[in-house]
Structure formats: C-alpha cells, structure tokens
Amino acid sequence: MSYEEKIKQLRLVLPPAPKPVGSYCPAMVAGQQVYLSGQLAKSAEGKLMTGKVGKELTLEDGKAAARLAALNVLSVIRNEIGFERFDRVLHVVGYVQAVPEFYDIPQVLNGASDLFVEVFGEKGVHARSAVGVASLPLNSAVEIEVEVQIK
Amino acid sequence: MSYEEKIKQLRLVLPPAPKPVGSYCPAMVAGQQVYLSGQLAKSAEGKLMTGKVGKELTLEDGKAAARLAALNVLSVIRNEIGFERFDRVLHVVGYVQAVPEFYDIPQVLNGASDLFVEVFGEKGVHARSAVGVASLPLNSAVEIEVEVQIK
Amino acid sequence: MSYEEKIKQLRLVLPPAPKPVGSYCPAMVAGQQVYLSGQLAKSAEGKLMTGKVGKELTLEDGKAAARLAALNVLSVIRNEIGFERFDRVLHVVGYVQAVPEFYDIPQVLNGASDLFVEVFGEKGVHARSAVGVASLPLNSAVEIEVEVQIK
Numbered sequence: 152m153s154y155e156e157k158i159k160q161l162r163l164v165l166p167p168a169p170k171p172v173g174s175y176c177p178a179m180v181a182g183q184q185v186y187l188s189g190q191l192a193k194s195a196e197g198k199l200m201t202g203k204v205g206k207e208l209t210l211e212d213g214k215a216a217a218r219l220a221a222l223n224v225l226s227v228i229r230n231e232i233g234f235e236r237f238d239r240v241l242h243v244v245g246y247v248q249a250v251p252e253f254y255d256i257p258q259v260l261n262g263a264s265d266l267f268v269e270v271f272g273e274k275g276v277h278a279r280s281a282v283g284v285a286s287l288p289l290n291s292a293v294e295i296e297v298e299v300q301i302k
Numbered sequence: 303m304s305y306e307e308k309i310k311q312l313r314l315v316l317p318p319a320p321k322p323v324g325s326y327c328p329a330m331v332a333g334q335q336v337y338l339s340g341q342l343a344k345s346a347e348g349k350l351m352t353g354k355v356g357k358e359l360t361l362e363d364g365k366a367a368a369r370l371a372a373l374n375v376l377s378v379i380r381n382e383i384g385f386e387r388f389d390r391v392l393h394v395v396g397y398v399q400a401v402p403e404f405y406d407i408p409q410v411l412n413g414a415s416d417l418f419v420e421v422f423g424e425k426g427v428h429a430r431s432a433v434g435v436a437s438l439p440l441n442s443a444v445e446i447e448v449e450v451q452i453k
Numbered sequence: 454m455s456y457e458e459k460i461k462q463l464r465l466v467l468p469p470a471p472k473p474v475g476s477y478c479p480a481m482v483a484g485q486q487v488y489l490s491g492q493l494a495k496s497a498e499g500k501l502m503t504g505k506v507g508k509e510l511t512l513e514d515g516k517a518a519a520r521l522a523a524l525n526v527l528s529v530i531r532n533e534i535g536f537e538r539f540d541r542v543l544h545v546v547g548y549v550q551a552v553p554e555f556y557d558i559p560q561v562l563n564g565a566s567d568l569f570v571e572v573f574g575e576k577g578v579h580a581r582s583a584v585g586v587a588s589l590p591l592n593s594a595v596e597i598e599v600e601v602q603i604k
Contacts, residue, residue: 173412173415173416173419174412174415174416174418174419174426174427174428175394175415175427175428175429175430176427176428176429177429178429179392179393179427179428179429181334181335181392181449181451182333182334182335182484183483183484184335184483184484184486186392186393186428186429186449187429188429188430188431189430189431189432189433203402241481241483241488242481242488243477244431244598246431246433249587249588250587250588251436251505251587251588252588253588254588254589254590254591254592255590256588256589256590257590257591261475261476264475264476264477265475265476267476268475268476275476276476276477276478276481277476277477277478277481277488278477278478278479278480278481278488278489278490279477279490279491280490280491280546280548280596280598281491281589281590281596282491282548282586282589282596283586283587283588283589284433284434284435284436284586284587285400285401285402285434285435285436285553285586285587286400286401286402286403286404286405286407286434287405287407287432287433287434288405288406288407288408288432289405289408290405294431294432294433296395296431298483298488300483324563324566324567324570325563325566325567325569325570325577325578325579326545326566326578326579326580326581327578327579327580328580329580330543330544330578330579330580332485332486332543332544332600332602333484333485333486335486337543337544337579337580337600338580339580339581339582340581340582340583340584354553395582397582397584402587435584435585435586435587436551436552436553436585436586436587437551437552437553437554437555437556437558437585438556438558438583438584438585439556439557439558439559439583440556440559441556445582445583445584447546447582
C-alpha cells in the first residue's frame with residue numbers, strides 16, 4: 152500500500168503545505184538528508200492549537216497538538232519531497248509549550264511519534280529529543296522539528 | 303561579487319571569531335555538512351546583548367540581537383571554513399530568551415534569517431525552527447544554531 | 454588503549470542502555486552520521502537526577518547531572534553502535550532545566566562535554582549549543598542530544 156493510500160485508509164486529512172516565507176523555506180535537502188522547518192499545531196482548516204500544556208491545555212490536548220504538528224510534517228514531506236522519494240524519518244525534536252511544572256513531555260510527543268509509525272511503519276521510527284519550553288511561535292502548543300532521509 | 307565584498311558593501315562588521323574553548327569547538331565538519339556551535343548576540347566590541355524579550359527587550363531589540371548572533375555565525379564560517387569553501391546555509395535553530403507570554407519568536411529570528419539572505423543570496427535560504435526559552439548562556443537574548451554545507 | 458579500557462581506567466560505570474520504546478529508538482543511522490535520542494540524567498542504578506538548576510539544584514549538581522546524561526550517551530554508543538564502529542562526537546545540544554534567572558548553562562554542560570573528551574580524547578571534541586529550558590522529561594535536570602560519526 153502506498154503512503155497516500157495509507158493516509159486515506161487512516162482517514163487523515165493533511166493541512167495545506169506551508170508556503171515558503173522568504174528567508175527560510177519548508178525543507179532543505181543536504182545529500183540524502185532533508186531538514187524540515189519546525190511545524191506548528193495547525194489544523195487542516197488553518198486553526199492553530201494554542202496554549203500551554205499544564206495550564207490551558209491537558210496532556211491529551213497536548214498529544215492532539217503534537218499529532219496536528221506531525222500532520223503538517225507529512226504535508227511538507229508530500230509537497231516538498233514527494234512520498235515516492237521519501238525513505239524514512241531520522242530524527243525528531245519535539246518542543247512542548249508547557250508550564251515549568253509539567254514533565255510528561257514524552258507522552259505529549261507520542262502524539263507525533265505514533266503518527267509517523269502509523270503512516271510509515273518501521274520507516275517512521277526515529278531518534279527523538281523531548282523538550283518543554285516557555286513559548287513557541289504564535290502560541291502554538293507544540294512544535295515538531297524533523298530530519299528525514301530520501302532515496 | 304565575493305562574500306567578503308558583499309559584507310563590505312553591506313557595511314557589516316564581523317565580530318572576532320570565538321576561540322576554541324576546550325571540550326567543544328566552533329565548528330565540526332561531517333562530510334559536506336558542518337555543525338556550528340550556538341552563537342550568542344555578541345557585538346564586534348565584545349558586548350553581549352542581554353535580557354529577555356518581552357521584558358527588558360522589545361521585539362525590535364530581539365531582532366537586533368538575532369542579527370548580532372548571525373554576524374557571529376558569519377565570523378565562524380569565515381574563520382573555521384572559509385567563504386571559498388562555504389556552499390550554503392542548511393538549517394537554523396533559533397532560540398529566543400523571552401518571557402512565557404511572548405510569541406513573536408519568528409519575527410525576532412528574521413533578524414538572523416534575513417541577514418543570511420542579504421549576504422549569501424539564495425544560498426542563505428534555510429530550513430528553520432524557532433523556539434522561545436527561559437534562559438540562554440550569559441543571559442544572551444538570542445542564540446543561533448546553524449548547519450551549513452561545504453563544497 | 455581501547456575505549457572500554459579507558460572507561461574502566463576512569464572507573465566509569467555506564468548505566469544500562471535504554472530499551473527501544475516503540476515509536477522512537479535510541480539511535481538512528483544516516484550514512485556515517487548517527488542521531489542519538491536525547492539522554493536524561495539517570496544513574497547506573499536507574500535513579501533520575503531531578504529538579505531545576507538555580508532552585509533545588511546548584512551549578513555543581515547540574516554539572517553532575519550533565520555528566521550522568523553523558524554516561525547514558527556512552528551507553529547508547531556502546532550498545533547501539535559499538536565502540537569499534539564509533540568514530541567521533543560531532544554535535545551536542547545540551548538542555549538544562551533551570552529557573553529563568555540561571556545563566557551559567559555552559560558551565561553545567563561542561564559536565565557532559567568534558568566527559569566526552571576524557572573518554573574519547575580529541576575524538577570527543579564537538580560543536581555545541583547550550584539552552585536553558587522550563588521543563589524536561591520526568592523532571593530530569595539535564596538532557597543531552599548528540600550526533601556522532603561512525604567509520
């Protein structure tokens with residue numbers, strides 16, 4: 152089954168791919184590695200999931216935000232690389248916008264990590280760092296930074 | 303026009319390149335990729351721009367700090383790699399030292415991203431992540447982490 | 454002297470290597486580069502060093518936590534790569550869980566950087582970024598993210 156078919160089967164709706172914004176771009180190829188720009192928790196309708204986990208948002212909210220950010224990563228992979236050229240996810244740095252007393256950062260980020268494995272299978276497994284930060288662009292609850300390998 | 307000439311034309315003054323400090327070093331080559339150590343908002347005179355954006359510093363101050371940090375990146379590229387061997391900027395992670403209620407992180411970091419494009423043209427365009435953090439080394443307002451490609 | 458002998462000579466006790474945990478894994482190979490998952494300040498007995506530097510923990514505590522996290526990195530290198538295949542440390546991002554008024558982040562992270570050089574000599578020198586963050590997984594005082602090169 153192709154990744155497009157898998158995405159359909161899982162009834163995932165990918166948000167529109169972000170436009171290049173001037174001095175930076177959604178994805179930069181370096182040999183077989185591709186650096187993707189950090190993706191925020193933006194829905195297919197363009198609505199950003201905002202707030203701090205542990206304050207306005209629960210762990211489950213945070214997990215949903217991480218999944219949203221990961222859907223944006225998929226959209227960038229599709230539009231900037233193409234699924235046929237994509238080989239595997241290599242590395243994920245997950246930033247969770249949280250209050251200083253919230254420590255379940257890994258659980259929040261599983262919302263993103265698990266989605267990569269749902270869609271890509273073992274090609275979605277990756278090395279990961281998980282960090283809780285004070286603030287993210289536009290008050291996004293989560294930001295996901297990914298490096299992938301291409302064929 | 304060479305990058306040195308471009309830097310002169312833009313009347314940019316690069317800070318002195320940081321010295322290796324023992325266990326870590328300003329730049330580490332891995333094939334055609336080079337990892338640069340995180341650069342702080344230090345002026346050519348050695349003065350660090352300190353404080354938190356949204357408290358002691360405005361958005362415009364933060365943007366100036368990001369530009370300063372990017373000037374230090376240029377200095378490291380010149381001294382550790384050499385402009386003639388430099389190919390392009392690949393990836394930028396920008397850390398902004400901000401209060402938890404400050405969300406205009408991307409605008410602050412444009413101070414760095416735009417400088418790379420001013421100097422390197424399309425070779426300065428990069429993938430980017432933008433993060434707001436509680437504290438940075440020596441109270442620096444911004445830290446810029448860069449990976450570049452060499453020829 | 455082999456790295457195993459060096460580790461014995463320094464009387465270092467490596468914590469047990471972390472188990473793969475599902476959607477992510479301890480190390481991901483990409484050509485000659487290996488991305489390691491962020492390692493926490495966990496002792497060989499499995500006890501995590503928790504707390505915020507500048508509040509529950511002093512600079513010296515933080516440094517010890519960074520050293521612990523680096524020992525976990527060594528354990529991952531040994532178990533996932535093997536010291537005979539390991540070439541050198543390339544890049545370290547050190548996250549210190551600290552109060553917003555704590556700025557001696559580099560000194561804390563020297564606890565990790567210095568250990569890499571103690572064990573690997575010049576092959577342990579690396580590019581580094583140092584960041585202070587609000588919260589880390591499980592309240593760990595430090596998290597160390599590393600990229601290494603293999604032969």
